[in-house]
Amino acid sequence: MRRILMTLAAPLGALLLTLIISSLALWAFGSNPWAAYGDMLGHAAKLDTQVDIWNRATPLYLSAIAASIGFRMNLFNIGVEGQYFLAALVAAQVGGLVSLPQVLHIAVIFLVAMAVGGAWAGLAGVLNVTRGINVVISTIMLNFIAVSGLAAWWITAWQAELGEGESLSATNLGTTPIHDSGLLPHITGFVETFTGDIRDNNPVSGMLVVALLVGIGYHVLLNRTTFGFDLRSSGMNPFAARAGGVPPKRMIVVAMILSGAVAGLVGLVEVFEIGKFRPNQIQGLGFAGIGVALLGRNSPLGMAFAALLFGFLDISSVILQQTGTASREIVVIMQGILLLAAVVAYEVVRRIKIREEARATAEALAQGVAA
Amino acid sequence: MTALSPRFNALPTAIKWMVYALLGILLLTIVQSIGATDKLTSAPISREMLRWSLPVLLAGLGGLFADRAGVVNIGLEGMMILGMWFGAWGALEYGPWAGVVIGTVGGAAGGLLHALATVTFGVDQIISGVAINILAPAGTRYLSQEVFGSPTQSPRTTGIGDWDVPFLAGGSIFGWDSPDILLTVANWNWWFVSDVADFSRGLLRGTSILAIIAVALVPISAWVLWRTRFGLRLRISGEQPQAGESQGVNIYAYKYAAVIISGALAGLGGVVISSPELSGQFLEGNSGGRGFIGLAAVIFGNWRPLGILLGALLYGYVFGLDLKDLDGTASHALLLLNAIALGGVAAWAITRRRATDGVLAGLLAVGALIWWLASETVPGWWSNILPYVVVLLVLVFFAQRLREPAAIGQAYRRGGS
Numbered sequence: 098m099r100r101i102l103m104t105l106a107a108p109l110g111a112l113l114l115t116l117i118i119s120s121l122a123l124w125a126f127g128s129n130p131w132a133a134y135g136d137m138l139g140h141a142a143k144l145d146t147q148v149d150i151w152n153r154a155t156p157l158y159l160s161a162i163a164a165s166i167g168f169r170m171n172l173f174n175i176g177v178e179g180q181y182f183l184a185a186l187v188a189a190q191v192g193g194l195v196s197l198p199q200v201l202h203i204a205v206i207f208l209v210a211m212a213v214g215g216a217w218a219g220l221a222g223v224l225n226v227t228r229g230i231n232v233v234i235s236t237i238m239l240n241f242i243a244v245s246g247l248a249a250w251w252i253t254a255w256q257a258e259l260g261e262g263e264s265l266s267a268t269n270l271g272t273t274p275i276h277d278s279g280l281l282p283h284i285t286g287f288v289e290t291f292t293g294d295i296r297d298n299n300p301v302s303g304m305l306v307v308a309l310l311v312g313i314g315y316h317v318l319l320n321r322t323t324f325g326f327d328l329r330s331s332g333m334n335p336f337a338a339r340a341g342g343v344p345p346k347r348m349i350v351v352a353m354i355l356s357g358a359v360a361g362l363v364g365l366v367e368v369f370e371i372g373k374f375r376p377n378q379i380q381g382l383g384f385a386g387i388g389v390a391l392l393g394r395n396s397p398l399g400m401a402f403a404a405l406l407f408g409f410l411d412i413s414s415v416i417l418q419q420t421g422t423a424s425r426e427i428v429v430i431m432q433g434i435l436l437l438a439a440v441v442a443y444e445v446v447r448r449i450k451i452r453e454e455a456r457a458t459a460e461a462l463a464q465g466v467a468a
Numbered sequence: 469m470t471a472l473s474p475r476f477n478a479l480p481t482a483i484k485w486m487v488y489a490l491l492g493i494l495l496l497t498i499v500q501s502i503g504a505t506d507k508l509t510s511a512p513i514s515r516e517m518l519r520w521s522l523p524v525l526l527a528g529l530g531g532l533f534a535d536r537a538g539v540v541n542i543g544l545e546g547m548m549i550l551g552m553w554f555g556a557w558g559a560l561e562y563g564p565w566a567g568v569v570i571g572t573v574g575g576a577a578g579g580l581l582h583a584l585a586t587v588t589f590g591v592d593q594i595i596s597g598v599a600i601n602i603l604a605p606a607g608t609r610y611l612s613q614e615v616f617g618s619p620t621q622s623p624r625t626t627g628i629g630d631w632d633v634p635f636l637a638g639g640s641i642f643g644w645d646s647p648d649i650l651l652t653v654a655n656w657n658w659w660f661v662s663d664v665a666d667f668s669r670g671l672l673r674g675t676s677i678l679a680i681i682a683v684a685l686v687p688i689s690a691w692v693l694w695r696t697r698f699g700l701r702l703r704i705s706g707e708q709p710q711a712g713e714s715q716g717v718n719i720y721a722y723k724y725a726a727v728i729i730s731g732a733l734a735g736l737g738g739v740v741i742s743s744p745e746l747s748g749q750f751l752e753g754n755s756g757g758r759g760f761i762g763l764a765a766v767i768f769g770n771w772r773p774l775g776i777l778l779g780a781l782l783y784g785y786v787f788g789l790d791l792k793d794l795d796g797t798a799s800h801a802l803l804l805l806n807a808i809a810l811g812g813v814a815a816w817a818i819t820r821r822r823a824t825d826g827v828l829a830g831l832l833a834v835g836a837l838i839w840w841l842a843s844e845t846v847p848g849w850w851s852n853i854l855p856y857v858v859v860l861l862v863l864v865f866f867a868q869r870l871r872e873p874a875a876i877g878q879a880y881r882r883g884g885s
Contacts, residue, residue: 126614173594175542230863233542233594234767237760238856246853387598426610426619433603437581440599441589448590 107446108392111438119431123423133423137413144292146412148299154401154408155308156366156379160386161404162315163214163360165395167232169319170332170352176221176236177360178383179243184214184357185364186248186272189374190255193273202279206368210361217243218357219350226346232353244380252376271375281307281369304366311359316397328352388436394443407432485774490664495805497663503801503840507793509663511654514670516788517781519745522682523548523755525780526737527762528769529689530730532776534579535766536693537726538706538875539586542597545759546604547578547731551738553608556750557615559625559743568628568678568739575735576728578604583727587720590879601759609752620752627744630676637673676745683777685733690773702726706873709880719880734759764859770870783855790852796845802854803846807836813865825865832861 120130140146160177167174188210195205221235257273259265283300295301319325330338331348339345363382368374389407393400414428476484493509500508507513527544534541541547555571562570578600585596613619632639638648650672653665693699704712705722712719737758742750761783768782769775786802793799810833817825839846863870 122610175594175598224860224864228864229867230860233540234764234863235860237542238764238860241757241760241856242853242860246849246856249849249852250847384598384602388602391595391599424610424613424619426606426613429606430603430610433599433606437585437596437599437603440591440595441585444589444591 103446103450107442108439111435111442114438115431115435118434119427122430123427126424128423128427130423133417133427136416136420136422137409140413140416141409145296145299146416148288148295148301149412149415150405150408151305152302152366152370152408153411154404155302155305156363156382157385157389157407158308158401158404159304159311159359159366160363160382161389161393161400162311162397163356163363164383164387165390165393165400166315166328166352166356166359168332168390168395169328170348171335172222172225172349172352172356173233174218174221174236174353174356174360175233175387176218176240176243176383177356177363177386178380179236179240180214180217180357180360181363181383182248182378182380183217183243184210184361185368185378186251186255186374187213188361188365189275189368190251190272192275192279192368193257193373195279196276197278199278202276203281206275206279206365207362210365211358212361214361215354215358218360219354222350222353225353226349240383252374257373271371271373274373275368280372281365300370302366302370304362304369307362311362312397312401315359319397324351385432388432392436392439406435481774493664493667494660495808496667497660499801499805499808500663501659503797503804505798505801507789507798508801509667511666511670511673512792513785513789513798514667515674516792517784518671518675518679519784520787520791521777521780521784522679522740522745523737523758524761524765524783525777526682526685526740527734527759528765528776528780529685529762529773530575530579530733530737531763531766532689532769532771532773533693533702533726533733534730535771535876536706536873537702537723538709538873538878538880539583539723539727539730540593540597540877541579541582541727541730541734542594542760542763543578543582543600543604544597544730544734544762545755545757546597546600546602547575547582547734548738548741548755548759548762549604549608550578550731551575551735552742552755553611553622553738553750554735555739556622556625556742557611559627560623564626564628564743567625567743568736571739571742572732572735575738576732578735579728579731580724582731583724586879587723587727590881592879593877605752608750612750612752616750622742622750624749625742625744627748628677630674631680632674633672637669639673676743678740678743678745682736682740686773686777693773698722698725703873705880706875709875713882720882723880734762737762761855761859764856767870767872768859768862771872779859782858786851786854786858790848793851796848799846799851800840800843803836803840803843807833807840810836810861817865829865 123130123133141150160181163177163180164174188206191209192202192206195202197205217239218236221232221239224230224235225232255272256265257269257271259269263269281303284303284306285295285300288301289295319329327338327343327348330341331343331345335345338348360383363386364374364378367379385407389400389403392406393403410428410432414425417423417428418425476487496508500506527548530544530547531541551571551574554574555567557567558570559567582596582600585591585599586593609619612622616622634641634646636650638646638651640646650665650669654662654669656662693703701712701717702722702725704717705719705726709719712722738755741747741754741758747754762780765776765779765783768779769777789798789802810829814826814829814833817823817829
């Protein structure tokens with residue numbers, strides 16, 4: 098019981114602090130915090146808003162898992178941003194060019210996305226083990242090279258051909274549209290068997306199922322396989338892991354490739370939704386995913402809650418804009434403060450735990466000596 | 469270059485760097501003569517180089533202070549964004565000089581937050597930096613919306629002015645216009661000599677006061693870090709904190725000071741961005757990742773102020789050249805320079821008996837050469853990413869020669885071993 102309380106104390110404390118600071122920020126500029134929170138929660142109770150939250154949380158969760166695979170090994174893969182952007186672009190292009198039976202078509206898109214993401218992240222891993230380049234630095238550089246370089250180049254090079262007399266416009270901007278056989282089906286119908294009707298133009302992305310499978314797979318990999326054990330032990334104590342026969346260099350490259358492969362899935366949510374890659378594809382999911390991973394402490398379940406929370410906040414910003422009770426930017430502030438407060442709180446709780454364990458051990462030893 | 473002769477090495481640092489600068493301009497002049505362009509050594513380009521290098525230089529110096537005290541600061545980008553916003557707000561509210569001070573303080577506040585999280589609470593330095601990079605743009609977005617009425621931009625700001633150097637670049641002294649010697653020399657059109665004059669004139673005419681402050685901070689940082697007791701103690705915090713502790717140095721205090729200075733410098737970099745020197749207003753996204761490039765400049769410069777200045781100028785050169793080069797011919801000529809540099813690396817690696825490096829650099833050099841021969845212009849995206857490619861290549865070939873502070877990134881607890 099005490100253990101559970103200690104574990105919950107950190108996120109709850111961080112949440113409380115966030116509410117206090119954001120209330121102050123709202124109040125300082127003349128908004129009513131209670132009205133704002135009321136609007137946010139009130140809309141979240143509606144089914145259609147919940148669908149939006151699920152659809153937003155899905156890529157965030159995938160991005161968080163990608164980041165956390167590296168974090169578990171103390172490899173800071175800051176490059177999820179570039180990996181998913183590049184992967185989604187190449188996968189959409191390949192998906193638009195080939196025509197295959199449905200299952201195969203979807204599988205090809207998935208494989209290409211994971212391969213591109215894995216290769217781009219793996220490059221940082223290889224540079225680390227062969228040249229000793231810090232992963233943080235190389236992934237930051239590779240982000241810029243991917244987004245402002247390769248992606249910018251390929252987006253123009255791969256612009257879909259225009260029909261007779263058609264000019265470039267918002268509707269035809271992007272890669273060649275993927276044929277319906279290549280689009281992962283929605284699960285709206287399945288969800289509606291448990292809930293009421295969802296608005297027609299608001300489908301539940303099939304990637305939600307993929308994200309859940311990846312989450313479960315991540316849990317199993319981490320806790321039920323030798324590889325997962327090696328991964329965790331390399332992160333906790335690289336010297337001990339090496340002494341135990343874990344090849345450190347191979348682990349780094351494999352972990353990076355795996356991390357990048359999951360990152361490759363992040364952008365597919367939007368690609369399947371739109372049916373192609375558009376130049377204004379959502380950016381920033383990689384950095385947000387790092388936030389979600391930190392908030393969820395790299396645990397599959399924790400990250401799921403964190404992704405839903407961030408998804409809820411993202412969607413609330415739209416709601417606040419509609420109702421006008423407060424400036425929508427307050428939501429981003431809440432995310433930022435929550436993140437910083439949470440990492441501090443986790444560290445404080447961790448230290449208290451270590452101190453208590455030390456005291457308990459000392460007491461046990463003292464009793465042993467006395468007896 | 470350092471192996472030229474012991475006598476050259478004995479020269480004062482300032483003179484050595486002037487020789488390097490002249491060699492650099494000579495190389496540019498040669499490349500310019502081969503590739504059909506006259507932009508590479510022109511005054512507008514050197515002026516653009518200086519302008520765009522300033523935020524990177526200041527962020528880099530900020531990174532230097534934090535790294536030297538053993539605290540990795542990838543929150544530089546966020547602190548720079550704080551500097552941008554508070555700089556613009558201060559300038560609009562209380563005048564341009566107040567903007568400089570308030571923006572710097574805003575960045576320093578971000579540094580204080582990072583110090584609090586990493587030094588006092590022992591949060592992982594990368595994690596805290598990432599959190600600050602998420603929090604800072606969120607905060608400025610909210611403040612912008614509430615104060616300026618738009619989440620992404622402020623009204624136009626005014627700057628603290630600029631200055632022409634007398635005699636060299638025709639500045640006036642008490643109302644008397646001095647002769648513009650460099651312009652005269654530049655107009656002679658002598659190969660290399662006029663190029664040097666024109667290039668230098670771009671740096672000395674219409675130079676903003678902010679640029680003068682930023683460049684002056686390079687020797688000041690070097691002096692503080694290597695010639696004062698404060699600097700020695702700051703550096704021991706990043707090399708051997710336990711040893712410093714045993715000598716009675718309050719490591720926490722020095723780490724705090726270093727990270728706050730780091731934030732202040734990054735904040736000043738943000739001030740430059742929102743001052744008329746660059747944007748002339750707070751504009752969301754205008755930091756453009758220059759905090760991260762500053763971080764790269766620290767590594768490129770091997771944790772030394774002059775090296776950071778060089779890295780920042782290289783970035784500014786490539787970026788500024790691209791802006792002034794609408795037809796893409798000048799950036800195209802840079803490809804030849806890339807090929808020459810890579811060829812140099814290949815030769816260097818082979819003399820060091822590092823065959824893999826030699827072959828790799830040689831292949832890249834040949835690739836750049838072929839690209840240069842086979843094309844007339846380079847696409848815009850190439851100029852955008854060239855700075856990052858250069859940093860990555862420097863790391864690939866020279867990572868083993870770089871020396872980072874020994875205790876960088878490690879959490880330090882007083883009394884721990």
